[in-house]
Amino acid sequence: MLNTNARDYLLSIWPMLPGEVLEDLAAIFQEFSAKRKTVLTAEGEVEKYLYLVQDGVQRAYAIGSDGREATLVFTYAPSFSGVADSFLLQKPSRYWFETLTPSKFLRANFRDFDAVLLKHPLLERLIRLALSQTLEGVLVRQIELQSFTAEQRFRTLMTRSPHLLQLVPHKYIANYLGMDPTNFSKLLGQIKI
Amino acid sequence: MQAKTLLDTLYQQTEAILDKAVHEWQNMPPQKLNVEPAPGRWSAAQCLAHLNAYGNYYLPAIEKAIQEAQQAGSTPATEFRSSWLGAYFTKLMQPDSKTKMKSPANAIPPTFLNPAETLAQFIDQQERMLKLIEAARTVNLNQVRIPISIAQWIRLKLGDTFGFYTAHHRRHVLQAERALEAVSNPVMAVEK
Numbered sequence: 001m002l003n004t005n006a007r008d009y010l011l012s013i014w015p016m017l018p019g020e021v022l023e024d025l026a027a028i029f030q031e032f033s034a035k036r037k038t039v040l041t042a043e044g045e046v047e048k049y050l051y052l053v054q055d056g057v058q059r060a061y062a063i064g065s066d067g068r069e070a071t072l073v074f075t076y077a078p079s080f081s082g083v084a085d086s087f088l089l090q091k092p093s094r095y096w097f098e099t100l101t102p103s104k105f106l107r108a109n110f111r112d113f114d115a116v117l118l119k120h121p122l123l124e125r126l127i128r129l130a131l132s133q134t135l136e137g138v139l140v141r142q143i144e145l146q147s148f149t150a151e152q153r154f155r156t157l158m159t160r161s162p163h164l165l166q167l168v169p170h171k172y173i174a175n176y177l178g179m180d181p182t183n184f185s186k187l188l189g190q191i192k193i
Numbered sequence: 194m195q196a197k198t199l200l201d202t203l204y205q206q207t208e209a210i211l212d213k214a215v216h217e218w219q220n221m222p223p224q225k226l227n228v229e230p231a232p233g234r235w236s237a238a239q240c241l242a243h244l245n246a247y248g249n250y251y252l253p254a255i256e257k258a259i260q261e262a263q264q265a266g267s268t269p270a271t272e273f274r275s276s277w278l279g280a281y282f283t284k285l286m287q288p289d290s291k292t293k294m295k296s297p298a299n300a301i302p303p304t305f306l307n308p309a310e311t312l313a314q315f316i317d318q319q320e321r322m323l324k325l326i327e328a329a330r331t332v333n334l335n336q337v338r339i340p341i342s343i344a345q346w347i348r349l350k351l352g353d354t355f356g357f358y359t360a361h362h363r364r365h366v367l368q369a370e371r372a373l374e375a376v377s378n379p380v381m382a383v384e385k
Contacts, residue, residue, distance in 0.1 A: 035204075035323070035327070036208065036211070036320070036323060037320055037323060037324060102208070165219075165220055166215070166216050166220060167215070167216075168215065169215055169219065169313070169316045169317075169320070170219050170313070171313055171316070171317070181309070181310075181313055182309070182310070185223060185309040189222065189223070
């Protein structure tokens with residue numbers, strides 16, 4: 001069956017995709033939706049899917065030996081999602097992946113994904129570019145975590161993704177910034193006044 | 194009533210409450226939650242604190258009961274039948290119920306609250322509740338029973354506990370909304 005939904009999505013991120021490649025790639029995606037706070041991948045599992053976010057907010061988080069959560073990343077449309085390293089390397093995930101709001105996705109399994117990339121070298125290239133951006137994002141976040149003050153991290157996030165404030169409980173944003181929720185609401189109060 | 198229909202309805206009602214808290218309440222100045230709409234009337238934060246007090250009792254009790262039922266091999270039933278008492282409590286709690294109630298002394302919230310913390314706890318509890326409603330799909334809503342907070346010897350069916358808990362939440366969430374409305378438009382404050 002022709003998946004026009006997947007085709008439109010892929011064209012929106014890669015407008016130059018030639019027809020045949022687009023058809024083959026769109027064909028590996030299926031629609032999937034999940035309620036709020038659904039764990040899609042648990043620590044120790046191998047990530048089965050590559051997700052494209054259509055709707056909602058998700059997060060990846062690690063649980064430390066003391067039981068504390070560390071939010072690593074938020075994802076929202078339009079973006080890839082899932083536990084990327086576990087998916088690409090087909091190794092057990094070191095962390096958890098869950099929805100924070102009701103979410104809609106398109107998703108593809110590893111076998112189909114691998115096959116379509118082998119068939120179309122252009123896709124290998126596009127995925128490399130997408131992964132380069134991801135790597136850039138991860139390293140920029142590393143800088144923020146290690147050399148920004150909490151307030152600088154807060155302000156950076158407020159410029160980059162202010163819409164998150166209306167979408168997810170603030171405790172997750174505070175956790176992502178490495179702040180306690182009280183400090184977070186103090187800063188939020190300051191920024192609005 | 195079909196057990197699935199009941200859980201779907203309760204899930205959707207809880208989701209709507211949580212969505213309001215996340216989308217609106219956590220983004221308003223916290224002090225606003227603390228304003229009494231009229232002398233002696235509960236502020237929005239007090240309404241939420243009142244609900245949190247119930248959550249502190251019921252959420253762990255429901256969690257425990259579902260876990261024990263799962264371990265004991267409980268399986269879902271297609272139909273859920275309210276007990277007489279369960280149906281009565283739920284009806285009493287509904288937002289459109291005409292019955293005025295007095296909250297038990299231990300559930301009357303303090304006047305001075307940290308509104309941001311109260312709201313954060315409220316949001317946490319709604320997330321937990323959604324998970325419990327989902328977990329309840331694996332057990333028999335007629336057989337699992339929860340002792341009620343004001344009288345431990347009365348044990349309501351899980352389906353009824355969910356029913357009156359959610360109705361009670363909707364009632365006080367509406368009250369909180371009216372309180373916030375009165376704070377924003379003092380002229381229109383007509384809470385009687």
